[in-house]
Amino acid sequence: MPQPGSPVNKATVKEQRAQQRAKKLEVYHRQQKRSLRNRRIGITSAIVGAVAVIGLVVTMVVLTPQAPNYAGGGDGAEIDGVLTYENGNGHVETTVDYEQTPPVGGEHNPAWLNCGIYEEPVPSENAVHSLEHGAIWVTYDASMSADELDALKALMPSNYVVLSPFDGLPSPIVLSGWNVQLQVETAEDPRIASFFEQYWKSGTAPELGASCSGAIDAPGKVS
Structure with missing residues (x-):
């Protein structure tokens, strides 16, 4: 062991x-x-x-889909069919009887309309103030088809533009800048893009560069 x-x-x-x-x-x-x-x-x-x-x-x-990139601020080169006017830009608290349809300038509300897409008619007095800041107001007949409206939206820049229906238009689509206007029949009209190139954020706007947001949203705003 x-x-x-x-x-x-x-x-x-x-x-x-x-x-x-x-x-x-x-x-x-x-x-x-x-x-x-x-x-x-x-x-x-x-x-x-x-x-x-x-x-x-x-x-x-x-x-x-990407918004078109317009240069804007053109020198007002001639575009066939563009109408020009001379209107002042005073501020008033009352409704205004405008000479143009839709209005392109003149007296307007002290509060501008926030730019964007609206599905209902907007107050002209506020929209005109947006034009004063360099925006374009695109108006269309409410009977426009959804496809045509989509085609129109695809032509708009991402800012400084108001889109809304408008009663009693002289043509199915009307583009208005400060003291300028273009009437077209369809969204396929090439003059629409030319109008944006010339009059979007145009130097003819009395208050170019002022904001197009932070003020009044009208009923029917979707974006």
């Missing part, structure tokens, strides 16, 4: 300790590998997700 403290017992204890250390080291290595694998999976998932989001954003940008 081996005596206590014999080399056999000491070797066995050392071996047991070595085995325990080896097992702990093996467990540690497995945990490290699992952690590394999880990190790689997480990074890969994040990259895939980011690529998907970027792809979605790019697709939305590509597919979303």
Whole structure:
């Protein structure tokens, strides 16, 4: 029988300790590998997700219709059919009996109409004030088809423009700037783009550069 403290017992204890250390080291290595694998999976998932989001954003940008980029501020070059007028620009609190339909200038309300798209007629006195700031007022007959209206919207810049129906127009579509006006039959008329190029944010507007937001929203505003 081996005596206590014999080399056999000491070797066995050392071996047991070595085995325990080896097992702990093996467990540690497995945990490290699992952690590394999880990190790689997480990074890969994040990259895939980011690529998907970027792809979605790019697709939305590509597919979303972009507003035309007009130079505006033209020198008033002649456009066939454009009518010009001479009106003042005083402020009044009352309704105004305008000489033009729709009005293109004259006395108007101290509060301008916020630019945007309206599905209902807007107050002329406020819209004229927007013209004074360099906006274009695009008016159309309320009987216009949805497709024609969409085609008209596609021609409008992203700001400094008011779109609204108007009763009693002299033509299906009328574009009005400060003291200028163009009457057209359809949204396919190439003069519409020419009008924007010349009279949108035109230097003929008495208060060019003043805001076209932050004032009055008329009923029926959708954007």
